[in-house]
């Protein structure tokens with residue numbers, strides 16, 4: 030495992046206006062990395078305030094670059110604007126994401142399409158563009174924020190889980206292709222984490238499954254993730270409980286049983 034030095038490097042983070050992305054920006058700044066932070070255009074003012082706070086507290090350069098990653102030109106525009114803002118970029122953190130909870134055939138089609146655009150097309154496009162830059166420059170790294178949902182079917186948020194499985198497989202395959210280039214890829218696979226993502230429309234206020242899986246905080250996830258990233262980890266689950274559930278238990282059980290269990294585990298019960 031090759032260690033990654035972050036001091037003085039430039040890190041691009043999408044979806045840095047809240048939750049895990051915002052917490053990651055704090056941890057990368059703490060390591061002395063300069064930042065380019067992405068957000069939706071409507072969040073630019075709030076992100077500017079966060080950027081000013083990071084500059085003052087950690088003495089690093091921080092640029093806020095708005096772009097709607099759900100649009101067709103959004104990811105390419107974001108890539109161009111990030112390069113213009115920072116010049117050389119060393120690390121891409123694909124983090125911006127959406128969730129939709131409900132029946133596959135009842136959720137609005139446009140919402141599902143938007144989720145697919147942000148969670149897969151934007152991840153893929155930014156990986157594709159930045160990795161080309163990194164290979165030409167002889168080095169760089171990608172941190173793809175995936176999920177524990179990437180490892181098995183997730184009834185009631187089936188499309189979300191499928192987008193994370195896409196990111197997981199793409200990351201692990203491309204990582205192997207990049208041998209010898211100086212470019213690495215890590216996936217971060219957080220458990221359920223208390224962020225606005227889980228407070229959106231329709232998502233159950235409390236899943237009984239939290240009693241088994243736990244509910245993490247963005248600060249804990251980000252602190253552990255940046256430490257693991259620096260150490261050159263490949264697939265990183267942030268806690269032992271997630272590791273046992275998603276890397277051990279679900280792998281030894283029949284796949285059909287795991288899918289059946291996901292129906293009950295993630296079922297909304299009266300809230």
Ligand SMILES: NC(=O)c1ccc[n+]([C@@H]2O[C@H](COP(=O)([O-])OP(=O)(O)OC[C@H]3O[C@@H](n4cnc5c(N)ncnc54)[C@H](OP(=O)(O)O)[C@@H]3O)[C@@H](O)[C@H]2O)c1
Pocket residue numbers: 043044045046047048049050067068069072096097098099100124125126127147174175176177218219220221222223224225226227247
């Ligand atoms: N929370 C969990 O339980 C959990 C668990 C595992 C993995 N994850 C993953 O962690 C990542 C961050 O999620 P989070 O939990 O921190 O949720 P969050 O607080 O809702 O953050 C999502 C971020 O993505 C941004 N975003 C959404 N749509 C966008 C678009 N079209 N263009 C640009 N930016 C957009 C949001 O901007 P706005 O604030 O402006 O909407 C926000 O900054 C996601 O990839 C998620 O799948 C989360």
